[in-house]
Amino acid sequence: MRYIEWLVLFVISGCGIALANFVGFDVGFMESLPGILVLLVIAALGVAVSKVIPLKLPVVAYVSIIGLLAACPVSPCREFVIDAAGKINFTAPLTMVGAYAGISISDQIKSFLKQGWKMILVGVFVMTGTFVGSALIAHVVLKITGAI
Amino acid sequence: MDKFVYPSLKARLKTEYKIYIAAVIFILIADSIGQIQIPLGPGQFILFPIFYALIMGVLSGPQATKIMKSKEVKAASKLVIVAICPFIAKLGINAGASLETVVSAGPALLLQEFGNLGTILLAMPLAILLGMKREAIGATHSINRESNLALITDVYGPDSPEARGSLSIYVVGGMIGTIYFGFMVSVIAMLDIFHPYALGMASGVGAGILMASAVASLTEIFPAMADQISALASASETISGIDGIYMSLLIGLPLCNWLYKVLEPRIGRFGGKRRQEKAAAADAVEEKEEQK
Numbered sequence: 237m238r239y240i241e242w243l244v245l246f247v248i249s250g251c252g253i254a255l256a257n258f259v260g261f262d263v264g265f266m267e268s269l270p271g272i273l274v275l276l277v278i279a280a281l282g283v284a285v286s287k288v289i290p291l292k293l294p295v296v297a298y299v300s301i302i303g304l305l306a307a308c309p310v311s312p313c314r315e316f317v318i319d320a321a322g323k324i325n326f327t328a329p330l331t332m333v334g335a336y337a338g339i340s341i342s343d344q345i346k347s348f349l350k351q352g353w354k355m356i357l358v359g360v361f362v363m364t365g366t367f368v369g370s371a372l373i374a375h376v377v378l379k380i381t382g383a384i
Numbered sequence: 385m386d387k388f389v390y391p392s393l394k395a396r397l398k399t400e401y402k403i404y405i406a407a408v409i410f411i412l413i414a415d416s417i418g419q420i421q422i423p424l425g426p427g428q429f430i431l432f433p434i435f436y437a438l439i440m441g442v443l444s445g446p447q448a449t450k451i452m453k454s455k456e457v458k459a460a461s462k463l464v465i466v467a468i469c470p471f472i473a474k475l476g477i478n479a480g481a482s483l484e485t486v487v488s489a490g491p492a493l494l495l496q497e498f499g500n501l502g503t504i505l506l507a508m509p510l511a512i513l514l515g516m517k518r519e520a521i522g523a524t525h526s527i528n529r530e531s532n533l534a535l536i537t538d539v540y541g542p543d544s545p546e547a548r549g550s551l552s553i554y555v556v557g558g559m560i561g562t563i564y565f566g567f568m569v570s571v572i573a574m575l576d577i578f579h580p581y582a583l584g585m586a587s588g589v590g591a592g593i594l595m596a597s598a599v600a601s602l603t604e605i606f607p608a609m610a611d612q613i614s615a616l617a618s619a620s621e622t623i624s625g626i627d628g629i630y631m632s633l634l635i636g637l638p639l640c641n642w643l644y645k646v647l648e649p650r651i652g653r654f655g656g657k658r659r660q661e662k663a664a665a666a667d668a669v670e671e672k673e674e675q676k
Binding site: 237238240241242244245246248249250251252253255256259260272274275276278279282283293294295296297299300301302303304305306307308309311314317318321324326327328329330331332333334335336337338339340341342343344345346347348351354355356357358359360361362363364365366367368369370371372373374375377378381383384 | 388389390393396397403404406407408410411412414415416418419432433434435436437438439440441442443444445446447448452454456457460461462463464465466467468469470471472473474475476477478479480481483488489491492493495496497498499500501502503504505506507510511514515516520523524526527528531552553555556557558559560561562564565568569572577578579581582583585586587588589592593594596598599600603610614618619620621622625626
């Protein structure tokens with residue numbers, strides 16, 4: 237995607253977040269604005285970095301790391317970033333993700349129904365296994381290292 | 385340079401405008417409904433607007449109400465990545481704000497990555513019991529999101545049974561994963577076996593939308609630890625995003641193949657007896673031909 241395409245799509249996402257934050261949580265557009273700008277700037281930086289750095293990581297990995305850096309204790313804009321992002325409710329950015337994701341798999345209904353109960357059961361085990369496996373190791377290591 | 389899907393921004397907007405409008409309408413409806421909490425035993429199962437939007441999205445497609453045509457369906461999957469970036473940025477900020485928690489959990493964060501292999505240990509025996517053959521390897525080697533599917537297709541070829549298995553779980557995960565993940569995580573949280581920090585880390589499985597669903601549930605269940613939980617989930621998700629493919633390729637697939645070899649002859653017969661006999665017959669024919 238071109239930078240301009242990313243930019244316009246990010247602005248559309250920003251509008252979606254503002255709308256969800258308003259409809260769902262009664263946070264006004266102007267109140268959401270700084271937070272949305274912070275999120276979009278970090279997202280845009282992530283995209284730019286992923287295009288410049290030859291190391292091939294998912295865009296979201298770069299976005300996440302830049303978000304962390306922007307809010308970490310040595311960041312000069314730490315307070316502003318944390319305060320602004322705090323105005324955006326946790327689930328507000330997600331509704332649009334759900335809408336897009338739903339549309340993107342809407343041609344798989346028949347294929348899904350064809351899988352049969354066995355595949356669905358295996359799928360449930362796959363998801364459960366990943367989560368429980370990680371939780372188990374994390375819990376044990378946190379206990380051993382005395383973090384909890 | 386990159387290959388562009390659209391000749392220009394205008395062409396993109398012209399193709400995709402219907403998706404944007406639909407998304408806005410879905411947000412209006414979904415966020416007006418808001419969260420619904422359903423009491424469940426000692427805890428609760430929480431429905432989030434993302435679930436309603438997802439369902440409306442699925443129903444708008446070419447196999448239901450046909451509002452969206454296949455060109456929109458194709459375009460939407462790229463948009464998911466765009467829309468999830470601001471959310472990932474928010475989680476990254478949470479991780480930076482709670483950096484102390486993240487650092488103190490460092491060893492656990494790194495080691496719990498191996499927990500993603502838990503899917504193999506749990507799901508592979510089941511798949512074999514149910515009579516699956518090589519499909520089981522693709523199906524259970526990982527959580528089977530886009531990058532894993534691409535990996536399996538690359539290693540075994542698009543027409544292989546492994547790729548068929550991987551694709552099946554990809555479809556199942558896409559259709560029910562987001563909602564099931566939130567539900568499953570709530571139930572496990574209620575059981576009170578694992579510390580909420582451990583649950584937060586476990587949420588980062590390398591699939592943004594599943595992580596989002598899990599973290600949304602966890603922060604509702606443990607509001608006092610919401611910041612730390614989302615910080616740990618963000619760190620874990622980022623690490624999974626980086627190491628996921630290597631984990632699958634270097635550890636997941638070899639483990640899968642080994643486990644398949646060990647388990648299939650022992651418990652495979654309970655499931656698809658007829659299929660196995662057929663396969664055995666085919667093997668025998670092959671052997672005969674080899675002897676010739």
